[in-house]
Amino acid sequence: MxxxxxxxxxxxxxxxxxxxxxxxxxxxxxxxxxxxxxxxxxxxxxxxxxxxxxxxxxxxxxxxxxxxxxxxxxxxxxxxxxxxxxxxxxxxxxxxxxxxxxxxxxxxxxxxxxxxxxxxxxxxxxxxxxxxxxxxxxxxxxxxxxxxxxxxxxxxxxxxxxxxxxxxxxxxxxxxxxxxSDPALAPLNDLALLSGMYGMFGGFIHAVALAGSEGTKAEDFTTTLLMPFLQAMISTMPEMAKQIDTGDYSAKDASLAMQAAHDTIGEVSRVQGVSAETFAPIFELMKRRVEEGYGGDDFASVIELIRKRPSS
Ligand SMILES: NC(=O)c1ccc[n+]([C@@H]2O[C@H](COP(=O)([O-])OP(=O)(O)OC[C@H]3O[C@@H](n4cnc5c(N)ncnc54)[C@H](OP(=O)(O)O)[C@@H]3O)[C@@H](O)[C@H]2O)c1
The missing domain is CATH 3.40.50.720 (NAD(P)-binding Rossmann-like Domain)
Incomplete structure (x- = not known):
């Protein structure tokens, strides 16, 4: 039928x-x-x-x-x-x-x-x-x-x-x-999204390895703690994006100087026997931005170290 x-x-x-x-x-x-x-x-x-x-x-x-x-x-x-x-x-x-x-x-x-x-x-x-x-x-x-x-x-x-x-x-x-209308835009944005994904996956494996260094199971940690935390962090992205668009990076919640004062994540990872090599490049950029005098900025200002500067 x-x-x-x-x-x-x-x-x-x-x-x-x-x-x-x-x-x-x-x-x-x-x-x-x-x-x-x-x-x-x-x-x-x-x-x-x-x-x-x-x-x-x-x-x-x-x-x-x-x-x-x-x-x-x-x-x-x-x-x-x-x-x-x-x-x-x-x-x-x-x-x-x-x-x-x-x-x-x-x-x-x-x-x-x-x-x-x-x-x-x-x-x-x-x-x-x-x-x-x-x-x-x-x-x-x-x-x-x-x-x-x-x-x-x-x-x-x-x-x-x-x-x-x-x-x-x-x-x-x-x-x-x-x-x-430029055909290049689809592949460029495709790669940009994948880059965002790999950055997140890099953070994911480090986080799981660090928590796992004292026996926490990856699955419990991921579903109970990491995913809700990352979701909360994702909700701060539109504000960071606005800072990038306007160029006004003045810190409201957490300054770069505070965040980069100590490499606690790297040091504790090493003590725990975990490699911090996925985290290290981000921390290096944060430190460099502080050294260049932008310690009062929010995290988003780190983009100034990697992006193509508009030609003026
Ligand atoms: N699969 C995914 O998850 C995924 C996700 C996003 C994007 N894509 C993209 O989609 C595209 C296809 O991926 P796929 O997974 O379908 O790959 P696939 O299963 O390996 O199939 C490749 C296709 O390309 C054809 N082909 C390869 N070389 C050829 C040639 N010289 N002349 C004529 N046809 C040729 C093959 O024909 P034969 O059957 O004769 O070998 C087949 O139809 C890729 O660009 C891939 O990056 C795939």
Whole structure:
């Protein structure tokens, strides 16, 4: 019974799918690795006419079984839809696939969800535009199992028209953020978020190692103490961000001079037999900022030691 219902709605979806840019626009997915096949499956599950292509064609079989249309030739995959979503290993692979198809790209929207550098995104954007297509670069901040949930965040930059036309289609994949017309912005912000994550993970392993030096179990410490503490600390970030934007770092709660007066964390770590090498670089920066005369500032002023100074 359910199967019949599903089939009926599927047919209707196919009928609706004629309108370009509508929520049910036909979609082509190029690259069916772990990520690409999850993207394609999401479009199929949402009733999009979905065409798929992969260098190794066998990987399309499962998706074809679910209702996707498997293109043998890349040219057919490109011709099938107004929007092409490409998710392959790297930009070299993406370029290798698209280069021979350059005459077929005119009028298309190319959404490149392959991970790369800001420079690669800019170069790809220029190349795509030069062949008469609109370009959107995207950074997927999620693993395949999160795709199609709100927890999958995808950053986009490039053609605003393309983004607005296909926003509803792209939002099938998760929560999307459009960052601006320069294609470099998505990969740059992707890396910035990962940098924030690794900083936090570095703090996490040090904290667990320090508490664990007297036998505290990582799991208890993490869920009972560390996570609530970090959540409270995260709530101070908007104020720090405001200080960075305004350049007014005057300390309200805790001055750098007070925080960097003693390397208690480093010293106690060493006494406990724990390496402080994830914490040490941050402490060095705090000390340097105090030595340079900014002891009255809040922690956020440490950014002045690492950021690119605006040219004036
Ligand atoms: N998986 C994740 O958790 C995750 C998260 C965020 C972002 N990403 C990004 O998503 C992209 C794809 O990741 P993935 O996990 O799907 O990787 P994957 O499972 O290793 O799949 C790689 C894909 O790239 C294709 N490919 C590689 N070299 C190629 C070439 N020279 N020509 C044509 N196709 C080529 C492969 O085709 P074959 O099947 O023929 O080898 C396959 O479709 C990467 O840029 C990755 O950084 C992945």
């Amino acid at each position: 359910n199967t019949n219902l599903k089939k009926t709605s599927h047919v209707n979806h196919h009928h609706d799918a004629k309108v370009n840019g509508s929520i049910l626009a036909p979609v082509t997915v190029i690259g069916l690795g772990a990520m690409g096949s999850k993207l394609a499956r999401t479009f199929v599950n949402n009733g999009h006419v979905t065409t798929v292509w992969n260098r190794t064609p066998e990987k399309a079989a499962e998706l074809v079984g679910l209702g996707a249309s498997g293109a043998t030739e890349i040219a057919d995959a490109i011709a099938a839809s107004p929007i092409l979503i490409i998710c392959v290993l790297d930009y070299d692979a993406a370029r290798h696939i698209l280069e021979p198809m350059r005459e077929k790209l005119s009028g298309k929207v190319v959404v490149n969800l392959t991970t790369g550098t800001p420079e690669e995104a800019r170069t790809m954007g220029t190349w795509i535009r030069n062949h008469g297509a609109e370009y959107l670069d995207g950074g997927i901040m999620a693993v395949p199992s999160l795709i199609a949930t709100p927890h999958a965040v995808i950053l986009y930059s490039g053609s605003q028209t393309a983004y607005e036309t296909y926003k509803q289609v792209l939002e099938r994949l998760g929560t999307s953020h459009y960052l601006g």
